[in-house]
Amino acid sequence: MRADARRNYERLLTEAAAAFGANGTEASLEDIAKAAGVGVGTLYRHFPTRQDLILAVLRDRFEAMAATARDLTAGDPGRALRGWLLAQLHHITATRGLTAELAVAVNNPESPLHGQCESLFSISAGLLAKAKETGAVRPDLTQPDLAAIVHGIAWSCESDPARQERLLDLFLEGVLL
Amino acid sequence: MRADARRNYERLLTEAAAAFGANGTEASLEDIAKAAGVGVGTLYRHFPTRQDLILAVLRDRFEAMAATARDLTAGDPGRALRGWLLAQLHHITATRGLTAELAVAVNNPESPLHGQCESLFSISAGLLAKAKETGAVRPDLTQPDLAAIVHGIAWSCESDPARQERLLDLFLEGVLL
DNA sequence: GCATAAGCGGAGGCAGCCTCCGTATATTTA
DNA sequence: TAAATATACGGAGGCTGCCTCCGCTTATGC
The missing domain is CATH 1.10.357.10 (Tetracycline Repressor, domain 2)
Structure with missing residues (x-):
């Protein structure tokens, strides 16, 4: 796994935890991507479904x-x-x-x-x-x-x-x- | 309240109960309206928010x-x-x-x-x-x-x-x- | 430094939300 | 019973969020 990919993965996880905590599981994935400083595409590559993100x-x-x-x-x-x-x-x-x-x-x-x-x-x-x-x-x-x-x-x-x-x-x- | 309005109200309630039971609270409101044979506008007039419909x-x-x-x-x-x-x-x-x-x-x-x-x-x-x-x-x-x-x-x-x-x-x- | 594999981003198509207002119909009135 | 009026209807349209797709970028190994 490339270094930047791992970095993005971690950032997404952090932001997702924050967003889910604040707004529940329905928090906007686009917002999470934005907060992590990546595009939606990146989010979906790492976590194909919302479920995957939640589980992570x-x-x-x-x-x-x-x-x-x-x-x-x-x-x-x-x-x-x-x-x-x-x-x-x-x-x-x-x-x-x-x-x-x-x-x-x-x-x-x-x-x-x-x-x-x-x-x-x-x-x-x-x-x-x-x-x-x-x-x-x-x-x-x-x-x-x-x-x-x-x-x-x-x-x-x-x-x-x-x-x-x-x-x-x-x-x-x-x-x- | 007009007779047709009351009829539509009842129909919406019936379909909503069915839809919520089958698909949870996130069931599509447009589908509920369609199932009840009315337009979305009618649904929203009777139940301004999803919450109102659930509560009813x-x-x-x-x-x-x-x-x-x-x-x-x-x-x-x-x-x-x-x-x-x-x-x-x-x-x-x-x-x-x-x-x-x-x-x-x-x-x-x-x-x-x-x-x-x-x-x-x-x-x-x-x-x-x-x-x-x-x-x-x-x-x-x-x-x-x-x-x-x-x-x-x-x-x-x-x-x-x-x-x-x-x-x-x-x-x-x-x-x- | 270059080749190449790995990863990125965001435009775009789709679905559901909700509003708005021109149209239709029930009810009242004369 | 027909006109007048109040009431209710419908669905187009604007918006937001979901997810996919693919041309572009960048890290990595040689």
């Missing part, structure tokens, strides 16, 4: 999430699970406007990002298994349950982290007496 | 939800609350593709639909208050908590009602042992 932006997030997950596997299993769920909420929220796309990647095996999701899942499943072993959580709880509830909470309280945390705790502790 | 479609759902809620206020408070949350999930799912808009209406006091939301809220708050009185649920639970979690679950499992119900029960019963 998300890819970075995955790295960060995986790192967090690895850190947590060291600690106390009961706390670790809550910590991991909370960390997921933070990461998803940091990707404001891309929550829906992220959920698609998680749920749809066709998505090019699904592979990376799987690696997160296995970490997540590991944390869950440990928590079950120590009797910290109910044994019928599954990894997909956790993924679904976390995305649901992240999405429905996208701009209210305090409520996210509250809902997570309600979920963990239960509501019925 | 949602309005019907609210009637149905309010009716369900009233029915439930009669039964056993503990069960009634779960029944109401489940009914909400069903209603929201029936509005496939409009979940996000519905959530906006609920959370944003500026929304023209917020008034109707409020009336649902008061019914909902009534059910919650009764459940608290009988000691069925924890006393710190609030109506907004319930609204947020229900929308989150509905959104994240839009096409999987079984998982919706499962997540709802996990939420009610709790996950930690």
